[in-house]
Amino acid sequence: MYAQAVLTALLAWPCVGAVALLVAPERWAKHLALAASLVEFAISVPLWWVFQPAAGMQFQLDVPWIPDWGIHYSVGVDGISLFMVLLTTFLVPLSVLGSYRYITTHQRAFYALLLVLTSGMVGVFVSLDLFLFYVMWEVMLIPMYFIIGVWGGENRLYAAIKFFIYTFLGSLLMLVAILALVYLVAQRTGLYSFSYGHVIANIGRLGPLAFWLFGAFFLAFAIKVPMFPFHTWLPDAHVEAPTAGSVLLAGILLKMGTYGFLRFAVPFFPQVALHPAVRTGIIALALIGILYGGLVAMVQPDFKKLIAYSSVSHLGFVMLGIWALTLQSVQGALMVMINHGLSTGALFFLVGMLYERRHTRLIEAFGGLAKVVPLFAAILTLVSLSSIGLPATNGFVGEFLVLVGSFRTHPVAATIATTGVIVAAMYLLPALQRVIYNPLDKPENQGLADLSPRELAVLLPLVACIVWIGVYPTPFLRRMEPSAQRFIESVRPAPGATAAVAR
């Protein structure tokens, strides 16, 4: 019962919550939203234990939706999507709690949109039907567009429309590719179906067309990741978005791009994705992303923009891990996806808390904060170190696995990527020093209040996870290993299997 209903419940419950919010009084809005998102999290927690690592797709439910077109409402998770779903349900209550003071206008609408966004995000990760996936992929655009556009900073309209149009462009081309793919599979099998399982089982060899189809998927996901050079929407969107928006944007939405590669683009078109030229090109872009993101982050005067560019760098590691295609590197990529959500989410929360106190995010406006807000300083230090990848924090586990794994197939690329870790220290440590250690020379900083219990409640779960994964990542790795293995096998079929897949 739980196994069949849980994913649907996760999709439906936030929408129920959103409707309840809209009819309830404005002053209850944030509390209701918190309650709804906590319930959502509670629904999802048993997944951790019920999940069978070896069993592949689980918790499946399949109901015809538009039978004329072979469209089903079909959901399920495996070891790749499980963590994304849990990360989503984990981050949303924190985002709600983190917005308690920041959001003062139109609270009902804000929290309702946040809940709808939750549905959309979960939907992207659990969809096993290409139509459903596309709908979810687009549907979560609208809440984020409004969250940036209504509650954002000065330049929010520009950032919102840029975010929308970039994503929309990529996803519409992906739509055409989905249609063409389903049509080609239908020609071969006689069954017109958008089911993920059906498509992947019968995709076979597509010939030269595969290149274009892969290109369309690649564009959609690369914009979302974002890969260099498709990243230009990201700094604008992050800087203008309110804290909760930034946290979910970095924590979840960017992962949809890498998830898309893992689930769709690479398994559908392995012969293109692993074509030496394409593979080298994408790894090169990933490396450029790692270094370029880090170097640009280094010169940012705005703390939030610094973190935004650091995302480009971190996601470069994920891309490298996926394309290196060893078990360690793929597991490492999955770990970086989780870690980046936790660490960068925490950083965005921390910067948001600074902003709520001082209404500026310029690094130079601070200094010596460790003396006035020791708790804040301690957490910021820990989180920054985890983002750099210090051993015994989560950041180390992921990036180390990516580097070890990719060294086996791409030693040069792994070597270059390693310098990315140094670059991370070069942009985050000076910023950390200038914010919390230098002399306390600004009078307006002397009266700052330290973290309130509410803010601690937002940060401590994140800190706990950062340490947990850093010290004992085995439960995570064990759950994702079979799925990562399956991903690699699906992409690189054994010599005997090639003929079977080809026809």
Place this chain on the structure above:
Amino acid sequence: MNVDLSALDLSRSGDLLVALAPELLLTLAALVVLLVVAWRHRTPQDLRRAGWVTLAGLGVAALATWFLWWNVARASGIAAMIAVDDFRFVADWLFLGTAALTVLVSFRYLEREELWAPEYYVLLLFATLGMTLMAGAEDLMVLFLGLELMSVSVYVLAGINRRSAPAAEAALKYFLLGAFASGFLLYGIALVYGATATTNFTLIGVQVATLGLQHDTMLLLGLGLLLVGFGFKVAAVPFHMWAPDVYDGSPTPVTGYMATAVKAAAFAALFRLLGEAFGAVPAWREIVWWLAVATMVVGNLIALAQRSFKRMLAYSSIAHAGYLLVAVAAGTAAGSAAFVFYLVAYTLMTVAAFALLAAKGTGGERDVAIDDLAGLAQRRPWLAFALAVCMLSLLGFPGTAGFIGKWYILVAAVAAGQGLLAAILVLASVISAGYYLPVIMAMYMKPEPGEQAHAGMQLGPLGNAVVAVSVAGLLFFGVRPNRLLEIARTSGASVRVAPAVSSSAPPAARDASGR
């Protein structure tokens, strides 16, 4: 009530009357309204009475159409002048429904603008009658009659506000260019007749196939002129120049009517003509392909530059004509079904958008800039929500009928081997985000310019109902399109495509099927 209508012999007057019942009832309704308003046309009450009688007439015609539809009326043998098939019934319902929505929006609009002209409703009925004839036409002459009946009525409707200079300009422009287009159409008809010695669609198709006229110069010339004439009517680029000015100057409910029903009627007729008469002629596919590309690209790009809400909608309706042309260019059963579905979705969203614009504008809607909607969400949340849904649906966003329609067109285009056309369609849609989103932005993300900025925005109960029904329809069909898809499929398939169509499929598709 079940009657056997499955073999109507249209050469017998009794059967012909049955087959034409909706049109005859509509004529009767128009004459009744004409008589009523001839005696009573001075007070607002008279105006309203005329409106209600009109609605009743539309309802009766819709019932008659439903009766034929329900009993699966079909003509036996080759239909003489009028087609009796599901495509006609669905198209008729669409026209009647649009006309009814337009009447409901017009009640308040006419009073507010002090247009004491009850002939408005008579003209609306005659225009609708012309449309139903166009959708049912099996013969070039009937097609032309329907087209002229519709066009002449709409010319007058465009200029019904005699006090407004822009309306006069719009009416004159529309009339001159429309007359021009009719001329092209007539030349085309003459040449086609010259080549095939018949004006009946099906017989033209037979003649083309048996005499091997696929590459006959006279026939192709005639076909080209027909396409030019229809290009004017549906405002396809490069024959679109009249549309923005005419849409802009006409009274807003009339503009909504023109952008939906008039366009839909021209499309329905074009669709049937190309399928039944010229299915075996490969030439038009390429022409329509280029028309579709030009219309989508140009319509969207120019719409991007508009500041006025009404002009933006005018150009956007040009762009949507381009999307519909993609479905026509696909030329398959899926294409015809996509075509019907998109027409319904497009009509719903456009009618609602124009109704909301009509409520917003006081005096001259020409002046409603997109930025004038700033802050509407705070003052009038439901109206803003409705308009936002319309914009998202026009954009083709999932969860709305506009998305399902666009999806269907893409499915049809991809299945017909027109992948490039599909890619151009989605790129054009991305451009359209650049002008639909600013409307949402203005409403939700910009502050209200003044306290009383939206004070005059009143739809009235009837207008509210129109918008509510349209928006509910958009959302419902966006999530649960199954029934409408089925109707679209059966009705689209009921247009008989001329024989030998398979040999005219594009080379790529032929290779695939031959293998």
